[in-house]
Amino acid sequence: GDSVTQMEGPVTLSEEAFLTINCTYTATGYPSLFWYVQYPGEGLQLLLKATKADDKGSNKGFEATYRKETTSFHLEKGSVQVSDSAVYFCGSAPNAGGTSYGKLTFGQGTILTVHP
Amino acid sequence: TGVTQSPTHLIKTRGQQVTLSCSPISGHRSVSWYQQTPGQGLQFLFEYFSETQRNKGNFPGRFSGRQFSNSRSEMNVSTLELGDSALYLCASNGLAGASYEQYFGPGTRLTVT
Numbered sequence: 001g002d003s004v005t006q007m008e009g010p011v012t013l014s015e016e017a018f019l020t021i022n023c024t025y026t027a028t029g030y031p032s033l034f035w036y037v038q039y040p041g042e043g044l045q046l047l048l049k050a051t052k053a054d055d056k057g058s059n060k061g062f063e064a065t066y067r068k069e070t071t072s073f074h075l076e077k078g079s080v081q082v083s084d085s086a087v088y089f090c091g092s093a094p095n096a097g098g099t100s101y102g103k104l105t106f107g108q109g110t111i112l113t114v115h116p
Numbered sequence: 117t118g119v120t121q122s123p124t125h126l127i128k129t130r131g132q133q134v135t136l137s138c139s140p141i142s143g144h145r146s147v148s149w150y151q152q153t154p155g156q157g158l159q160f161l162f163e164y165f166s167e168t169q170r171n172k173g174n175f176p177g178r179f180s181g182r183q184f185s186n187s188r189s190e191m192n193v194s195t196l197e198l199g200d201s202a203l204y205l206c207a208s209n210g211l212a213g214a215s216y217e218q219y220f221g222p223g224t225r226l227t228v229t
Contacts, residue, residue: 032216043119043205043220044158051213089158093216102148102163102209103171104218109157 002027006090006107013080013114021075021110023064023090031092033057033066033073034104038087047075047088080114087111117142119208119221127227133194136224138206140187146170146209147189148218149181153202163209164189193226201228 007022025033032051036044048057053068062077073090090107120139128134140147148171149161160173164183181191193200203225207218 034218036220043222044207046217046219049217093218102146102165102207102216102218103160103173104148104150104158104207105160106158 002031002092002094002105004090004092004105004107006088006110009109010111010113013112015082015114015116016079017114019075019077019080019084019112021088021090021112023073023075023107025071025073025090025092025105027071027092027094027105029094030068031094033064034091034093035062035064035073035075036089036091036106038089038109040086044089080112082114082116085112085114119206119219121204121206121221121224123224124222125225125227127229128196129229130196130198132196133192134196134226135190135192136204136206136226138189138191138208138221140189140206140208141210141219144208144210144219145187146216147183147187148207148209149189149191150205150207151175151202152205152223158205161191161204196228198228201226 034049035047037047048059050057050066056065087109091104093104122137146165148163163171167183178194183189203223205223206221
């Protein structure tokens with residue numbers, strides 16, 4: 001079945017450092033890929049997404065590029081802030097027309113802590 | 117308005133049953149449920165569309181759900197076990213181009229003692 005693997009955490013950075021969180025996937029067909037962020041005590045918020053190969057999703061300074069050849073969707077940010085401290089989840093889902101509607105497969109999550 | 121879930125927290129005893137509620141974004145007809153635990157992460161429970169369960173994860177039959185004509189959804193867990201303690205997240209699903217986007221509620225924190 002489909003699976004998503006994220007780099008092990010936790011990740012601790014100083015403010016303004018560069019962030020990379022690795023994510024690779026296995027899936028049948030060509031899924032859509034997502035990054036979600038979860039702040040303490042809250043649900044998941046969609047951060048960015050990409051629906052086909054070579055698409056780049058971006059939001060709030062975060063970026064991720066859908067790489068079909070390496071089955072990856074790594075999350076990057078050039079300069080992190082303390083407010084970026086949260087848990088980040090990579091996810092995949094079949095595109096509309098697939099047989100697994102409404103099912104996101106998530107990675108295990110990466111805890112990011114940014115210090116001033 | 118976003119996705120709402122109720123209750124926010126609840127505490128139950130082993131063997132009891134519990135019902136959780138989710139109201140999706142207006143116009144969304146698909147709702148998914150997930151269980152989040154520190155050990156297992158986020159796991160898919162089931163998905164409903166227009167009152168029909170379309171997809172189901174690998175959970176025992178004690179976990180069930182339903183959806184009403186107004187798209188609101190409930191999930192039920194019977195004969196609660198300690199391992200059912202988790203954050204239960206509901207997602208409201210809407211088509212965005214060729215893919216679904218899922219918008220999550222704040223979750224219901226269930227503690228089983």
